[in-house]
Amino acid sequence: MGETTAHGSAALSADGRQIQYGDHIDTIESVDAVFRGQRKLSFTYGAIFFAVTLGVPASSVWWKTWYSVEVWGGFTANYLFVGFFYFVFLWTMAWTYSKQADRLDERLLAMADEIAARTAHEEVQS
Amino acid sequence: MNTIAIILVIGLTLFTIGLSIFSRRFTRTTADFYLAGRKVGSFANASAISGDYLSAASFLGVAGAIYASGLDGIWYAAGFAGGFMVVVLFIASPLRRFGEYTVADFAFGRFGSDRIRLITVLGVLLTSFFYMAPQMYGAGTTWQVLVGGGFLGMDGYTSGVVVVAAIIAFYVSVGGMKGTTMNQIFQFWWLAFAMILMVVFAFGNGFNYPEALEAESQQPIVNTKAYTAEQLTAPDDAGVTPYDKAAEVMTAEEMTEVDEFIESGADGTIRIAYYASNKLHTDREMAFNEPGHRYNGFDQFSMVLALVLGTAGLPHILNRYYTNPSGKAARRSTFWVLVFISVFYIGSTIVGLAGLGIIREFLADGGTVNAATVHGLLTKPDQLMPVLGEILGGQWMMGIVSAGAFAAMFSTVGGLLIAAASALGHDVYEKYINKDASEAKRVAFGKTAVLAFAGAALLIGLAIPHFGLDQAYPALIAMMVTWAFSVGASAFVPMLLTGIWWKGTTEKGATAGMLVGLIGAISIIFLNIMHQLGTIGHEGLLGFVGSLTYPVLFTFPLSLFTIIIVSKLDGQLPKNVDHIWMRIHGTASERHEKQHGLDKVGSMFAKSK
Numbered sequence: 001m002g003e004t005t006a007h008g009s010a011a012l013s014a015d016g017r018q019i020q021y022g023d024h025i026d027t028i029e030s031v032d033a034v035f036r037g038q039r040k041l042s043f044t045y046g047a048i049f050f051a052v053t054l055g056v057p058a059s060s061v062w063w064k065t066w067y068s069v070e071v072w073g074g075f076t077a078n079y080l081f082v083g084f085f086y087f088v089f090l091w092t093m094a095w096t097y098s099k100q101a102d103r104l105d106e107r108l109l110a111m112a113d114e115i116a117a118r119t120a121h122e123e124v125q126s
Numbered sequence: 127m128n129t130i131a132i133i134l135v136i137g138l139t140l141f142t143i144g145l146s147i148f149s150r151r152f153t154r155t156t157a158d159f160y161l162a163g164r165k166v167g168s169f170a171n172a173s174a175i176s177g178d179y180l181s182a183a184s185f186l187g188v189a190g191a192i193y194a195s196g197l198d199g200i201w202y203a204a205g206f207a208g209g210f211m212v213v214v215l216f217i218a219s220p221l222r223r224f225g226e227y228t229v230a231d232f233a234f235g236r237f238g239s240d241r242i243r244l245i246t247v248l249g250v251l252l253t254s255f256f257y258m259a260p261q262m263y264g265a266g267t268t269w270q271v272l273v274g275g276g277f278l279g280m281d282g283y284t285s286g287v288v289v290v291a292a293i294i295a296f297y298v299s300v301g302g303m304k305g306t307t308m309n310q311i312f313q314f315w316w317l318a319f320a321m322i323l324m325v326v327f328a329f330g331n332g333f334n335y336p337e338a339l340e341a342e343s344q345q346p347i348v349n350t351k352a353y354t355a356e357q358l359t360a361p362d363d364a365g366v367t368p369y370d371k372a373a374e375v376m377t378a379e380e381m382t383e384v385d386e387f388i389e390s391g392a393d394g395t396i397r398i399a400y401y402a403s404n405k406l407h408t409d410r411e412m413a414f415n416e417p418g419h420r421y422n423g424f425d426q427f428s429m430v431l432a433l434v435l436g437t438a439g440l441p442h443i444l445n446r447y448y449t450n451p452s453g454k455a456a457r458r459s460t461f462w463v464l465v466f467i468s469v470f471y472i473g474s475t476i477v478g479l480a481g482l483g484i485i486r487e488f489l490a491d492g493g494t495v496n497a498a499t500v501h502g503l504l505t506k507p508d509q510l511m512p513v514l515g516e517i518l519g520g521q522w523m524m525g526i527v528s529a530g531a532f533a534a535m536f537s538t539v540g541g542l543l544i545a546a547a548s549a550l551g552h553d554v555y556e557k558y559i560n561k562d563a564s565e566a567k568r569v570a571f572g573k574t575a576v577l578a579f580a581g582a583a584l585l586i587g588l589a590i591p592h593f594g595l596d597q598a599y600p601a602l603i604a605m606m607v608t609w610a611f612s613v614g615a616s617a618f619v620p621m622l623l624t625g626i627w628w629k630g631t632t633e634k635g636a637t638a639g640m641l642v643g644l645i646g647a648i649s650i651i652f653l654n655i656m657h658q659l660g661t662i663g664h665e666g667l668l669g670f671v672g673s674l675t676y677p678v679l680f681t682f683p684l685s686l687f688t689i690i691i692v693s694k695l696d697g698q699l700p701k702n703v704d705h706i707w708m709r710i711h712g713t714a715s716e717r718h719e720k721q722h723g724l725d726k727v728g729s730m731f732a733k734s735k
Contacts, residue, residue: 010715016705021718028704035711039627042215049211053434057426060417061406067416073336074343079197079415083475086204087468094214094461101219101457105713109720112713 018119030115034108041104045097052089056082128496128516131272134525135532138316139293142309142536146297168455170311172462175446177310179206179437179463180317180470181257181538182264185531187604188471190507192478194601196347196414198421199478202604203471205433207464209611212438212619214460219453220626220710221444228545229444229618230553235709236625237633238700243553245637249617249644250441250549254542254579255586256610256651257440260603261535261542262587263596264508265290268531271496271512272524287587290535295580297536298543299573306540313533318466320530321473324511327518328480335476342482343415347402348375350500352395352597355388371400376501399501414479421675428679429608435682436611439618442541445548453716481514488517506596508603539583547575598658608676609651616643616681624689629707633700635693643685650677 011020017028059066060078067078075083181187184206191199224232229250234243269276269286276285298306351368358369369388373381376399387396404410406418406426421429437443486502489495495513498505504513515527551572556563563571590596599605621640624631650671656662657672664673674680700706708714 012705016702019705019708019712019714021714022721024714024717024721026708026712026714028708031708031712034713035707038219038711042627046212046215049208049215053208053430054427057417057430060426061423067407068410070340070343070415073334074339074341074415075336076197076415078417079200079339082197082200082204084472087207087472090207090211090464090468091461093211094464097215098457098461102454105454105716109713109717113717 024113025117026112027115027119029119030112033115034112037104037108038101041097041100045093049093056086128272128521128524130521131516131525131528134522135272135529138529138533139536142313142533143293143297143300145308145312146300146306148308168458169462170307171446171455171459172466173314174307174310175443175459175463176466176470177312177314177317177533177537178442178446178541179440179538180314180467180534181607182261182268182531182535183603183607184467184470184474185317185321185534186264186268186508186511187260187601187607188474189478189481190510191601191604192475193481193504193510194347194349194507195419196342197417198419199601199604200475201429201433202608203474205430206437207468207471208434209437210460210464210467212434213443214457214464216626217438217444217622218456218460221622222453222456223712223716224710225715228548228553229441229622230549232625233621233636234553236700236706237631237636238702238706239633239637240558242633242637242640243557245640245644246618246621247549247553249613249640251546252644252648253439253441253610253613253617254546254549255582256613257442257607258539258542258579258583259586259590260606261539262287262290262583263590263606264531264603265535266587266591267506267508268512268528271509271516272528274496283591284588287584290532290539291580291584291587294536294539294543294583295577298540298547298580299576306537306544309540310537313537314466316533317530318470320515320526321470321477323523323526324477324515324518325473327523328477328484328514331480331484331518333476333480333484335479338479338483339415342479343413345401346411347414347419348399348501348503349402350397350399350503350505352397352505354393354395355391358384358388358396358398368398368400372398375399375401380501397498397500397505399503414482424679425675428674428676431682432608432612432615432676432678435615435619435678436608437614438622439614439616440610441549441614441618442538442545444618445545446541477514478510481510484514484517485510493517507601539580543576543579543583546579547572550575594659595655598655605675612651612676612678612681613644613647615678616647616685618643620682620685620689624686624693626710628690628693629703630693630699631689632693632696632698634696634698635689635691638692639685639689642688643681646681646684647677650674650681 013019019026056078065077067076069076071077071080188199188202188206191202193199221232224235230243230246233246234240266283266286269289270282273285274282276282280288297309353368359367361367369384372384376384384396384398402412402419404412404416404418405420405422407416410416410418412419417426485495485504489499489502495516497509497513504510511531512524512528516524551568555571556568560567596602617640620643621636624639625636653662653668653672654674657664657669662672663669
């Protein structure tokens with residue numbers, strides 16, 4: 001069964017569990033493995049991001065030293081973080097995530113090829 | 127008459143129109159019109175996304191919100207930037223891999239029903255309208271400072287709204303996504319230039335960040351508000367009148383004017399200044415460098431969630447991710463967006479604070495500005511940027527800043543018009559009304575939709591002062607944009623997150639969650655508006671819900687849990703769920719594209735075959 005997607009022509013297997021673009025195949029097993037790897041990375045970074053981001057209003061509500069004590073000129077720790085260091089935190093997160101995701105992609109692309117080849121081999125043997 | 131400034135703005139406008147006409151020759155297909163042919167590289171796309179994203183809310187509203195609210199205002203800057211982390215972590219790459227035109231396409235492709243596609247279209251249109259409103263308000267208020275009066279019998283505000291709506295309608299319908307993309311790239315760099323110039327001039331004017339912050343935090347933040355003579359002398363529950371509060375802040379000379387207004391028995395209102403109270407730590411004075419000017423404990427969390435989740439639910443931003451050539455490029459674009467907009471927003475935080483002291487001193491020295499003021503404060507903080515620009519650098523600087531403000535509106539409303547037009551043109555017309563339409567007819571429908579939505583934007587812009595919203599909220603632009611974020615965060619983000627990351631999401635679950643989020647968010651926002659305008663009371667459940675500035679702390683989890691619970695109860699996964707899963711998370715297409723060099727960026731200026 002053939003289909004045309006934004007990526008070009010793809011061939012979907014009869015049972016819908018395998019899709020082929022040119023020489024490259026995705027099986028549901030290889031995609032699940034890729035998905036798990038990506039999910040772990042994204043949700044680990046997501047947990048850090050939300051912990052820090054929601055930690056700021058939490059500190060604004062409950063941590064008096066954070067929101068009321070001036071640490072440099074008129075800067076409270078709260079003002080300094082939201083007005084400057086939060087942006088640095090975002091750059092660092094985005095850069096390290098982007099790099100790690102690229103590396104993971106490379107690893108997963110190779111792994112997907114291996115899994116797909118193994119699955120195809122097993123199907124031929126059976 | 128600010129002749130030089132006006133000439134600069136006209137020059138920028140003519141340039142954007144020229145760019146759209148130039149790009150017209152490269153727009154042949156619907157992929158060109160809606161997605162710039164999917165050939166936009168990371169850096170160019172990051173510039174375009176930044177231009178798309180940095181609206182009047184960012185250019186005028188953030189600095190204005192900081193000027194009016196101090197630390198609570200800075201959260202707009204931090205949150206607007208933080209939203210892109212959610213996009214890069216959870217949305218960007220899978221969305222690009224899925225490879226469709228619009229958010230509604232994703233909903234249809236993932237869940238396979240016309241119902242969810244049409245509900246998504248409705249959500250896209252509503253979110254776009256919420257986002258357009260503050261842009262058009264920004265157009266009117268900037269025109270007031272730049273030009274002063276209006277033309278053809280219209281006042282200054284109306285003239286600004288009409289002119290901006292007409293220009294954007296023209297250039298978007300002519301240039302489509304390619305023209306809009308090129309304009310957004312140019313407009314972003316103009317905005318960045320204007321903001322950096324403001325910061326440099328502020329420091330050149332003797333601004334010292336830590337010292338200025340310390341000085342402004344010595345006294346409580348001062349608010350301004352318009353009252354009738356009757357309201358001025360009406361005591362609150364503690365027996366204190368607005369007049370008493372004004373007397374604590376305003377000079378004897380200023381109070382004489384207030385006294386004369388009351389004694390004259392004149393109709394209308396007079397604006398007074400008074401010390402703001404701290405909504406978060408009610409026992410503390412409302413210092414500029416502390417939280418609590420705008421938000422109580424609930425709103426502190428809800429605002430942050432609205433800002434960081436809302437970006438991932440903005441249809442015009444998500445549309446841009448489809449223009450990336452690969453998932454990796456989508457991530458790289460987002461990193462650059464974060465760098466660009468962070469530098470811009472750090473500039474906004476500096477300008478917002480610098481404006482307080484500089485404008486106050488300028489007025490105290492006998493200077494005059496083309497905007498209403500009370501006690502050395504602008505009554506419309508959203509006019510800070512052009513007013514401060516004129517004080518710091520005369521007409522040239524005012525022209526650069528005003529051109530930046532119009533550029534911000536052009537780029538954002540342009541993106542919104544494309545998103546709204548693609549929702550109606552691509553998702554409704556091409557799918558349901560005229561499936562066999564020729565390419566020319568499809569593009570023609572898209573252009574007609576752009577014109578229709580520009581007309582709607584015009585009406586929304588005119589409605590804001592008509593309903594008194596500009597009097598009900600300080601720093602209205604940033605506030606209204608965050609409503610759009612709230613709608614997006616409540617309606618789309620739970621559907622996108624579960625659709626991408628949980629295979630068990632069903633069509634019924636996603637539809638129910640989207641409806642709950644959409645209706646819930648819009649209802650709470652309208653209750654808050656009625657609460658601010660005084661049309662509903664402050665007591666009871668309605669009063670409590672109406673007091674919520676942003677609904678996301680309720681509506682996001684409500685939508686998410688609705689999706690999960692309904693999906694669990696329903697259990698009817700799409701028959702081709704494995705195929706769908708392979709489209710979202712599969713990598714064969716990327717491996718194929720990489721093998722044949724198809725993941726490389728082409729030229730936006732290539733003609734489609």
